[in-house]
Amino acid sequence: MSIAHLHTHSEFSLLDGLNRIKRMVKTVRDLGQTSLALTDHGVMYGVVDFYETCKEHQIKPIIGCELYFTDKSRHQKQSREDAVNYHIVLLAKNHQGYQNLCKLVSLAHIEGFYYKPRIDWELLEQYHQGLIALSACVKGHLPMLLLNQQNEEAYESAKRYKDLFGEDFYLEIQNHGLEEELAVNPLLAEMSRKLDMPLVATQDAHYPRREDAIAHDLLLCVQTLSNHEDPNRLKFSNDEFYIKSYEEMTELFKEYPEAIENTLKIADKCNLELDFNTHHLPVFKADGVETLDERIAYLKQLCSSEMKVRYGANPPQEVLDRLDYELDIIINMNFVDYFLVVQDFVNEARRRNIYVGPGRGSAAGSLVSYLLKITGIDPLRYNLYFERFLNPARISMPDIDIDFEDERRDEVIEYVREKYGAYKVAQVATFGRMEARGVIRDVARAYGYENIYYTKHFSRDGISFIAGQSYYYNDLSVSGGFLTYFNNSLQERISFFPGLDLGWQFHEKFRIYSSIGKTLRMPTFTDLFYSGPTNIGNPFLEPE
Numbered sequence: 001m002s003i004a005h006l007h008t009h010s011e012f013s014l015l016d017g018l019n020r021i022k023r024m025v026k027t028v029r030d031l032g033q034t035s036l037a038l039t040d041h042g043v044m045y046g047v048v049d050f051y052e053t054c055k056e057h058q059i060k061p062i063i064g065c066e067l068y069f070t071d072k073s074r075h076q077k078q079s080r081e082d083a084v085n086y087h088i089v090l091l092a093k094n095h096q097g098y099q100n101l102c103k104l105v106s107l108a109h110i111e112g113f114y115y116k117p118r119i120d121w122e123l124l125e126q127y128h129q130g131l132i133a134l135s136a137c138v139k140g141h142l143p144m145l146l147l148n149q150q151n152e153e154a155y156e157s158a159k160r161y162k163d164l165f166g167e168d169f170y171l172e173i174q175n176h177g178l179e180e181e182l183a184v185n186p187l188l189a190e191m192s193r194k195l196d197m198p199l200v201a202t203q204d205a206h207y208p209r210r211e212d213a214i215a216h217d218l219l220l221c222v223q224t225l226s227n228h229e230d231p232n233r234l235k236f237s238n239d240e241f242y243i244k245s246y247e248e249m250t251e252l253f254k255e256y257p258e259a260i261e262n263t264l265k266i267a268d269k270c271n272l273e274l275d276f277n278t279h280h281l282p283v284f285k286a287d288g289v290e291t292l293d294e295r296i297a298y299l300k301q302l303c304s305s306e307m308k309v310r311y312g313a314n315p316p317q318e319v320l321d322r323l324d325y326e327l328d329i330i331i332n333m334n335f336v337d338y339f340l341v342v343q344d345f346v347n348e349a350r351r352r353n354i355y356v357g358p359g360r361g362s363a364a365g366s367l368v369s370y371l372l373k374i375t376g377i378d379p380l381r382y383n384l385y386f387e388r389f390l391n392p393a394r395i396s397m398p399d400i401d402i403d404f405e406d407e408r409r410d411e412v413i414e415y416v417r418e419k420y421g422a423y424k425v426a427q428v429a430t431f432g433r434m435e436a437r438g439v440i441r442d443v444a445r446a447y448g449y450e451n452i453y454y455t456k457h458f459s460r461d462g463i464s465f466i467a468g469q470s471y472y473y474n475d476l477s478v479s480g481g482f483l484t485y486f487n488n489s490l491q492e493r494i495s496f497f498p499g500l501d502l503g504w505q506f507h508e509k510f511r512i513y514s515s516i517g518k519t520l521r522m523p524t525f526t527d528l529f530y531s532g533p534t535n536i537g538n539p540f541l542e543p544e
Contacts (some may be wrong), residue, residue, distance in 0.1 A: 003246045003260055004035035004267035006062065006134065007089055007172070007202035012046040015223035018207040018216040019243075021046055025053045027208040027243050035267035037062035039089050042117045044105050045429070051274055062270045063098055064091035065105055067119050069141055071157070074112030074120040083115040086144055087136035089172065089202075092272050097130025124164060132266055133165045134172040135188070137204055138180040142171070146187045147180060158195055170200040170266065173259055175252040176240040189256065200266060201249060201259035206241045213239035221446035228446045279397065284340035285419060295336050299368075300327060302343070306371040310378070319367070322380060326368045329392055342400055343372035344419075349404055349412050357403030362389040374400060 009017035010024060017040065028036045036059050038050045047063055054061035068085040076082045092098040104127050108117035135142045142161075145154035161169045171188045174181050192199045207216045217235055218228065226233035244252075246260075253259050289298050303323060311319050330336060349356050350373070358364075359375030365384035369375045379386065390398055404412050417425045 001246060001250075002033050002264065003201075003249050004033065004037070004060075004062070004263040005203055005205060005243060006037040006064070006091065006200065006263055006266060007039050007066070007137070007174075008037060008205040008243070009040055009066075010038060010046045010050065012043060013040040013206070014043075015219055016041065016206065018212055018219055019205065021050050021053050023208050024205075024243065025050075025057050025059055029057045029059055031243070031245050033059075033246070035060040035062060035264070035270075037064045037091055037267075037270075039064040039066045039091075041066050042068055042105065042108060044102065045431075048274075048276075060267060060270075061272070062091055062267060063101065063272055064089060065101060066136065067104060067108060068116040069124075070112070070118045070120050071141065072120065074108070074114075074118050074123065077114040085116055085118050086141035087139045088119075088141060089134035089136050091132040091134070091266065091270055092130060093132055093168070093270050094130050094272055097132075098272050098274070100127040100130055103127050121160075128164050131165070132168045132170070132269060133161060134170050134200060134202065135161075136172055137174055137202075138178065138184060140172065142191070143180075143184045143188065146191075147184050155191065155195070158191060158197065162195065162197060167198075168269070170198050170262065172200055172202050173253070173256060174202055174204055176204065176238065178237055185256075198262050199256055199259040200262040201253045201256060202263070203244050203249065204241055205243045206236075208243055210239050210242050212242065216241070218443060218446055222442045226446070227448055229448065279334070281334070281337050282341045282420065282424075284337045284344065286340075286344075292336070295340060296331055299330075299336055299340055303327070303368055303371040306373065310371065318380065322367050322386070323371070326366060326386055326390075329386075329390055330368060333390065333392065333395065335390070335398055338398060339368060339372060339374075342402070343374050345412055345416050346372075346374050346402060348415050349408075352408075352411060354408045354411060355405040360401040360403070361399065363398070363400040365389045369400065374402070 005028065008019060008024065010019045010021050011017055021038075025036065036054060038046060038061070040046060042065065044063075044065055051061045051063065066087055066089050069088045070076075070082075070085050072082060090101055090104065092101050104119050104123055105117070107123055108119045112118035112120065112123075137143070138147065142154050142158055145151075145157065158171075171192050173185045173188055175185065189199060191197065207213060213236070220226070220234055220236070221228050224234050250257070250260055284295055284298075286298065289295055307315050307319065307323065330339060346356055358377055359369065363369050364375050364377045365379045365386050366375065366389050367379055367386070369389075370378055377384070413425065413427075
């Protein structure tokens with residue numbers, strides 16, 4: 001027998017989840033389990049990495065999200081009371097469910113963000129198809145109502161969920177030894193009997209193993225800027241929030257054996273396959289250019305006209321041959337629209353006197369890019385290879401890095417939005433991560449060493465060594481032999497700095513931390529990286 005964990009948080013539950021995706025999947029595999037769900041708080045940042053890692057390790061990936069839900073309107077944002085939200089877990093059964101989950105998460109941020117990205121009844125009713133819903137932890141809608149003795153409202157809301165999701169709505173029970181869980185589980189079991197709604201047992205897993213609870217606790221200190229010794233700080237009640245074995249789960253829920261069985265039934269219902277091979281490219285727009293043949297002719301016309309400007313009325317045969325060669329590859333690889341769209345907004349920027357960079361990366365090896373004024377470097381003059389940019393023997397998307405002046409870049413983005421539609425342009429997120437020096441600083445602060453005057457200087461040598469060694473040995477058990485080597489090497493380096501005793505005491509905290517590598521490279525915040533039109537032929541969130 002086995003179990004499917006349906007409520008897990010990865011590193012992308014920012015500064016709350018300590019589950020690195022690869023380690024999380026390996027932990028499940030080592031426990032002999034065959035399915036795993038990813039349900040980060042309000043986001044789906046880790047979905048692709050999680051999906052591919054699961055497939056690599058023969059684990060069935062279940063894509064989900066623990067969303068924030070308001071029983072009011074998501075548009076209501078006047079008072080602190082409007083910020084009150086509940087949790088709800090949604091899992092994608094199929095491609096329709098995956099698309100609806102993406103829409104819900106996106107609209108929660110675009111329309112419902114108020115302290116947290118929130119959805120409401122209206123969005124659930126509109127985008128519930130293909131989804132399985134779990135009532136979530138003790139912060140879920142139904143558990144909170146039951147714990148507050150609002151039984152009538154709880155039962156009415158439960159009926160509403162059942163009407164919406166049918167047999168795909170489950171009452172979720174958890175047991176981490178919390179008083180609230182022990183109080184609400186019998187109430188949920190009673191609701192299950194009265195309303196004929198199935199129970200499902202889940203484990204709110206925020207880290208892989210029990211011993212990782214210390215590092216996770218420290219991560220919460222970093223998130224909340226709290227001192228580790230502060231008795232009033234936010235912290236988990238115990239060290240039970242890890243990925244548990246089938247035996248541990250059956251012991252915890254021995255009164256509800258059907259709740260364990262239902263985890264596998266839910267896993268069987270979820271059969272999402274993601275397609276990473278089909279390209280969803282934008283379609284170029286221009287007056288009199290509608291069909292693909294017309295767009296190909298337009299691309300050739302643009303190149304031919306600029307070729308005469310740059311190489312004269314009678315271009316060398318080398319130029320003609322190179323242009324024909326590149327156009328054939330671009331047309332055969334179906335990238336005509338890609339080049340037309342990119343040249344469209346690059347040349348619009350130039351028309352508006354917005355500074356545009358000469359183009360970076362392998363795109364500089366393309367004569368077509370040069371003739372379309374996407375890049376400013378003649379690849380023939382400098383003997384640059386087109387195949388480093390596009391190669392029919394290695395099919396991959398073209399990648400053109402373009403720089404616009406910072407103060408006017410928004411004008412270019414707005415132009416693309418106006419031309420192709422606001423719902424068809426995306427800005428790509430990037431993540432700030434906890435690097436070696438930052439981790440040391442954050443851990444020092446959490447342990448109360450905020451004012452060590454040599455911290456910056458120290459971090460350039462001894463502390464960087466600690467962080468580097470810890471990161472290198474991240475996936476290994478820190479054996480006594482390694483710790484001896486580690487301590488001796490560290491002691492030698494510390495001896496060059498003032499405050500030796502304090503520094504050594506500081507290091508003892510890292511021993512408790514079970515190697516600082518557990519938080520190195522953890523994502524801490526999101527930022528915008530770049531923008532571009534996306535999936536223009538099939539808008540994802542086009543208003544209906």
